Amino acid sequence: MPSSDYEKDKQDRALRMVKSAIDAWPAFNGVAYHIYAKGSYANNTNVRLDSDVDIAVQNRECLYYEYNGCEQPSSEGTPTYDGDWTPPLWRAEILAALDAKFPGEVSGSGVVAITIDEHDGTRPDIDVVPSFDYVRYDSSDQTRQHRGSKVFPKTGSPIVNYPQQQLDRGTAKNGRTNGRYKRFARALKSAENQLVADGTISDLPSYFMECLIWNVQDEILTGGSDLSAGFKSVLVWLWNGLKEENYVRTDWEEPNGLKYLFHPGAKWTPGDARELVLATWQYLDY
Known part of the structure; x- marks a missing residue:
């Protein structure tokens, strides 16, 4: 069965709390980012007592892209990112923002997600996933493209997801x-x-x-x-x-x-x- 109304309220509250933590962190002032629920919670395929919330905090300042099965055009004239947001720094600042909001309840030990412990009666476990804007081009002229997210685990290869298409x-x-x-x-x-x-x-x-x-x-x-x-x-x-x-x-x-x-x-x-x-x-x- 899907989550009960009570669990759904806790999940919605979790998203609001994470958003408030990120919005309040000084390092993110003026930075373009997108915060959204993903995974089984967002897709309504979670089950009772197994309804942790996956929340992406996606950097929109830096775009990663790949050309899939087609030739990449010349890079001449293509703008490059020269800002400060590397994957390790993005993850570190998100961890700091969550620590400030949820002291003693946050773990950054995971390879992919930053975990916020369940708080009985108010919120379920929360997995916060630092990510970046990503686009896959299926044609050299970029008319065929698919936008998603790119995640950089602490170890291993990057992970590309397409949450909106899912x-x-x-x-x-x-x-x-x-x-x-x-x-x-x-x-x-x-x-x-x-x-x-x-x-x-x-x-x-x-x-x-x-x-x-x-x-x-x-x-x-x-x-x-x-x-x-x-x-x-x-x-x-x-x-x-x-x-x-x-x-x-x-x-x-x-x-x-x-x-x-x-x-x-x-x-x-x-x-x-x-x-x-x-x-x-x-x-x-x-």
């Missing part, structure tokens, strides 16, 4: 399937939570379950005489697409439609998906 496409698919897309994404997440708690499988990123359901055809999601039968059909469809151990699905996408699900460097594998689907089937006694 939100828009997910909303459209949910409408086409009479709400079953997000309902079944939450169902798979709930099953994964229980399977992890039971020690049956290892913990998987919440986003992975949303990705799997995203790839299920609309007519499968809307089939079945009731929700239980429909979810059973979803698991069968996923299993049939994943059961060949030596075959990697190269056509499945993330919900943003701009990244393949099983790309190099992904935090999951087809084997993880097979294990999850089979364990969910057995857990539900289908």
Whole structure:
């Protein structure tokens, strides 16, 4: 089930509190930035008791870009950024701003996110992700472009996300399937939570379950005489697409439609998906 109204109020309050912390920090005076909720909270695919809030604090002073499958035009005349905002400095100032607002409750030890501890009765756990504006050009003349965010972990390679595309496409698919897309994404997440708690499988990123359901055809999601039968059909469809151990699905996408699900460097594998689907089937006694 989705978050209750009480949890939703806590999540909204968390976003307001983070925004107030960033807005009040002197180092950010006059700096262009964007603060927004992302992930399962923003997309309404979170489940009760598993509803931490992901909030991006995105620097708009510096634009990162890449040319995808096309030739990059000459850089002559292209403006370059000569400001002070490097990824380490951006992260350090965000951490300082949050420390000032939430003393003793903030941890910067994470590789990607800065974490603010849950405060009972007022807010859930908050993951604050420092990021930068990013654009992917799919044509040399820049007429085909996709705007997103670029995140620089403390270790490892940068991560590119497309939160707005994920939100828009997910909303459209949910409408086409009479709400079953997000309902079944939450169902798979709930099953994964229980399977992890039971020690049956290892913990998987919440986003992975949303990705799997995203790839299920609309007519499968809307089939079945009731929700239980429909979810059973979803698991069968996923299993049939994943059961060949030596075959990697190269056509499945993330919900943003701009990244393949099983790309190099992904935090999951087809084997993880097979294990999850089979364990969910057995857990539900289908």
